[in-house]
Amino acid sequence: MDTVQQLHDISDSDVAAWHDVLAASVARDLPGEPMPTLDHVHGDLTTPGLDSRDLRWTVRTGDVLTGVARLRLFDGPGRDHLGQVTIDVHPDHRRRGVGSRLLETVAEAARRERRRTLVVEASSDTPGAAFLEAKGFACVLSLSLLLLDVREVTGITEIVHAEHPGYHLTRWLGVVPDELADTFATAKSAMGDMPAGDMDTTTTWDADRVRDMAEVVEKRGDTLLTVGALHGDTIAGFTELVIPVGDGTRAIQSDTAVVPEHRGNGLGLWVKAAMLDWLRAEWPAVEEIETDNAEDNEHMLAVNERLGFRPLRKTRQYHYEL
Structure with a gap:
């Protein structure tokens, strides 16, 4: 059974588990790209962004952490209607509803926070892009990396x-x-x-x-x-x-x-x-x-x-x- 949990105080074990999901996702989706380091993930998860605050969730399937999500809520003028989303699912646990559960959780939280628009980025020709388009997300900007x-x-x-x-x-x-x-x-x-x-x-x-x-x-x-x-x-x-x-x-x-x-x-x-x-x-x-x-x-x-x-x-x- 999948269990969604919101994280509040980020522990070292939370950082390590989150890192494992990100590293596995990069290795599968973007082969040849540098792996995220533990230090980088720790700094990213524990440092508040400018004019924003983060909500974070994990999904566990049994005892295994299988997916992570973050909703960044902007507080500055002209941006307080936005919520920036990142979702990562471990490659070994995709196509089992983990990403959908996380997206539903994030969207519900965004509505509670009176956000009107979710913003998310995905590399073209990856499972993430296909997932977002299947969920009704609209591409508003194409970028060349x-x-x-x-x-x-x-x-x-x-x-x-x-x-x-x-x-x-x-x-x-x-x-x-x-x-x-x-x-x-x-x-x-x-x-x-x-x-x-x-x-x-x-x-x-x-x-x-x-x-x-x-x-x-x-x-x-x-x-x-x-x-x-x-x-x-x-x-x-x-x-x-x-x-x-x-x-x-x-x-x-x-x-x-x-x-x-x-x-x-x-x-x-x-x-x-x-x-x-x-x-x-x-x-x-x-x-x-x-x-x-x-x-x-x-x-x-x-x-x-x-x-x-x-x-x-x-x-x-x-x-x-x-």
Whole structure:
């Protein structure tokens, strides 16, 4: 018999069992991808997200943990109608109703929390995508996942040292310096007009929020790197990279944006090349960078292809209206 249980205080045994399900799912669905580490799963499960709170459930079939689910409830303005869902079922226990039980539990909790829309991501051509479509979820955004072999990148020095009159580079580790916090928040808000299909991406950034976001990454145990292009004392463009705790061989590209009035000056390519230069100099263990692009974001796709990113797989963002 399947037993659904909500988790409240996360124990080490909960983390280990959750990790086992995730690792088995990655091995089956995404062969060749890095395995999640215990440290990464622990940080992810025990660190509250920014402007959000998590509800978590497990399913046990007898004494065996066979599935896990999480519902992230956003509390910020303009996002308090959303619930972000992740569901994973151990490959050995699929097609037995475990995923359906978890989805029913998550949807019921979302309704109690007065959420209108469930948001979930799944890699194309995997059981997860087929499951969501069978349950009536609608694809609202198609993404291309790209991978860069850091060791094979060439021509970075020339890009970094190219002249950009009126601009200069800056960089920081972790939380943004106080003197740049306000202008960095303005630059983060420039992401609001990037192509996002039918996704609801409303986010309001201020100095406190950019600091809080960096602190969340730090509490998870991850490393956050930021490179910016300054025009005077104003950030005109930036890029962020996260090195997850644990294995540390694959970094994850976070946000990249150029403020509208500074576009057309090659700043996106410049800051991303400078990030690569910094990464190779001080974090030589990082071998790969993973990023994703909306398929209609032609400019950023061109920047990534110029740096040497190559297609890895497709993924989709789904919505379900409760």
